[in-house]
Amino acid sequence: MWHLMMSQLAPRNQSGAYVRPSSQFRNFISTAVDNPYQPAIGRYKLYVGLGCPWAHRTLVVRALKQLEDAIAITIVSPSPTEGGWVLNQPELGCRSLADLYELAQPGYSGRCTVPVLWDTETNTIVNNESAEIIVMLNSELNQFAQQPALDLYPSDLQKKIDAWNEKTYDAVNNGVYRCGFAQTxxxxxxxxxxxxxxxxxxxxxxETSRYLCGDRVTLADVRLFTTLFRFDVVYYGLFKCNQRRIQDYKNLGPYLRDLYQLPGVADTCNLEAVKQDYYGNLFPLNPGGIIPLGPDITNLWEPHGRDRLSNIR
Structure with a gap:
């Protein structure tokens, strides 16, 4: 029975390891002449779930770049009874994320995931891959940002950022899911x-670098942050990632606090939504659906001391 439920929740290979399906909408906003998705203020919006670490990435970049006036958000919530994300308020005749995917591509039969970058002009999905959406938010909508000087993917660091992203994706970002959804x-x-x-x-x-790529926060830090924020709250217990907590690490703990305290970032972090989404909706891992009362995350506001490593004052 458990294996049957897990097979519906998390696809696996023959060894019982979790295999994450690829995102299917991979278009880009750009100024290329033949591209239908041109940069514009107010044209695009994000559909996000507050508990989802992949969607959380887009909210962090939106906050750091101060793109709130340029790109709206719609929050969706997981429904265990419907087996997917539902809109808190119907839009475009849709009451669920599955309806939205069907509107974008009639007959769509893939996974209906967040985040979704939506084009309000053509009523379709531009992209549903968080790693690509945050690159677009950083560059293609930069002219509408209130913090345009903040480049989270600078050309001189892109190779280093990409190397860290490759390292952290499989082992950490997806690694916690490979632990939690393992079936052997x-x-x-x-x-x-x-x-x-x-x-x-x-x-x-x-130990010797304030952020992953030096003195500047980059997309590599954003991608790691949303996993670290959830680690002690969810992954340590529910996903059996319990060898060490992030706060037990000499450098990772202060690093997490440093990122959390960046302007606007804490406002994107919803602890109760995270606990509800994981503990309340992953029935095979938590059949009783009981939501833990803790932990207290006020420690994330404690001094981090990481500025001693930075040449930026």
Whole structure:
């Protein structure tokens, strides 16, 4: 029974390891002459779930760049009874994210995930891959940002950012899911060892570097942050990632506090939504649906001391 429920929640390979399906909408906003999705203020919006770490990335970039006036958001919530995301208020005749995907592509049969970058002019999905959406928010809508000088993907650091992203995606961002959704002991153990091996490596790198790529916060930090924020709250217990907490690390703990305290970032972090989404909706992992009362995350406002590593004052 458990394997049947898990197969519906998380696709697996023959060894019992979780395999994340690829995103299917991969168009881009750009100024290319033949591109139908041209940069514009107010034309695009984001559909996000506050508990989802992938959607959270887009909210963090939107906040750091101060793009709130340029791109609206619609919050969707997970419904265990409907088995997917639902809109808090109907839009465009849609009451669920599945309806929205059907509107964008009639007959669509894939996964209906957040975030969704939506074009209000043509009523379709531009992109549903968070890694690509945050690049667009950083560059293609920069002319509408109130913080245009903040470049989270600068050309001189792109190779280093890409290298960190490749390292952290499989082992950490998706690694926690590979632990939590593993359906054999061997698959879980392999994922868990890779996860904490990567965290140890990152912690060592942060000994002499304020952020992953030096003195400047980049998309590599954004992508790691949304996993770290959820780690002690959810992944440590529910996903069995319990060798160490992030706050137990010498450098990762202060690094998390540093990112959390950047202007606007804390406002994108909704602890109760995170707990509700994971503990309340992942029935095979938490059949009782009981939501834990803790933890207290006020420690994220404690001094981080990371500015001593930065040449920026």
């Amino acid at each position: 002991q061997a698959a879980y153990q392999e994922a868990c060892e890779e996860l904490f091996g990567a965290l140890d490596e990152i912690d060592a790198a942060l």
